[in-house]
Amino acid sequence: MPDEIAQALAVLSAEADRAELPDPAALRRTGTRRTRLRVVTACAAVLLAAAGTYAALPRRSEPPPPVPGATPSPSPSPHPCNTDPKACVPPSVYFQDERLPAPCETMTNPSDAQITARETREAVHHWNGTLGRSRMAETRTWYLDDGAQRYMTELRQALVACPSVERPASKTDPIWQTVTYGQLETEGYGGDDHILLSRTYAGAAYFMLALRLGNRLLVVIDYGMEGTGTPRAAFDSFALECLSRFLLWHPS
Structure with a gap:
């Protein structure tokens, strides 16, 4: 991890160590929600600032050293x-399992020829304590030269060319449905470039994020749970977790 990111995390850790918590009676009077919100906001600001800084730093040929307290990238x-690459999108997989946005019936990206490494994982993200849960996936791709930049251009072109598509949902739900992809106006994710998408079908909307840092690409996809999409705040929380792993990622 670059020195700037490590220094920012060290400052955040030192500030947390110096903070004095009020006694339990005071906590009950004032509540802890504002305290948690300030800490989460500060963490998010550090990660997003780090993402913007890291894109401009020189590339390393060896994996960066781990930072104490940072979340290691899972297998x-x-x-x-x-x-x-064809196994990432329909029709090779059902749209409820796609790992990259696929607004067109067939997605062929010339930038696939520049891929040098790709890793994808799926997890169940819990939110609102343990009351809410969503199935989500993150996919990290390393490109040669301008491959990641070309992919973002290809995705934007596909969104214009194919606002909706007809597809079967899954093996257990083979009924064909109309799937609509839309680009949302947003700021704050950082990186060199990013696109926040909504994918709507069967009356529910789900978020998708494509974020580029230099010659690398991070895609985060929300599958929801039991036909219900994930709240924006919960999706943002998972996206920040993915971003923290993305900053540490170096393909083996």
């Missing part, structure tokens, strides 16, 4: 998308 799932 990728043995998903065919890791080695076959």
Whole structure:
């Protein structure tokens, strides 16, 4: 991890160590929600600022050293998308399992020829304590030269060309549905470039994020749970977790 990111995390840790918590009676009077919100906001600001800074730093040929307290990147799932770009999108997979946005019936990206490494994993993200949960996926791709930049251009072109598509949902739900992809106006994710998408079908909307840092790409996809999409705040929380792992990622 670059020195700037490590220094920012060290400052945040020192500030947390110096903070004095009020006694339990005071906590009950004032509540802890504002305290948690300030800490989460500060963490998010550090990660997003780090993402913008890291893109401009020189590339390293060896993996960066781990930072104490940072979340290590988990082992990728043995998903065919890791080695076959066609296995990341329909029709090779059902749209409820796509690992990259696929607004058109068939997605062929010339930038796939510049891929040098790809890792994808799936997890269940809990939010609102343990009351809410959503199935989500993150996919990290390393490109040669301008491959990541070309992919973002290809995605934007596909969104214009194919606002909706007809597809079967899943093996257990083979009924064909109209899937609509839309680009949302947003700021704050950082990186060199990013696109926040909504994917709507069967009356529910789900978020998707494509974020570029230099020659690398991070895609975060929300599958929701039991036909319900994930609240924006919960999606943002998972996206920040993915970003923290993305900053540490170096393909083996």
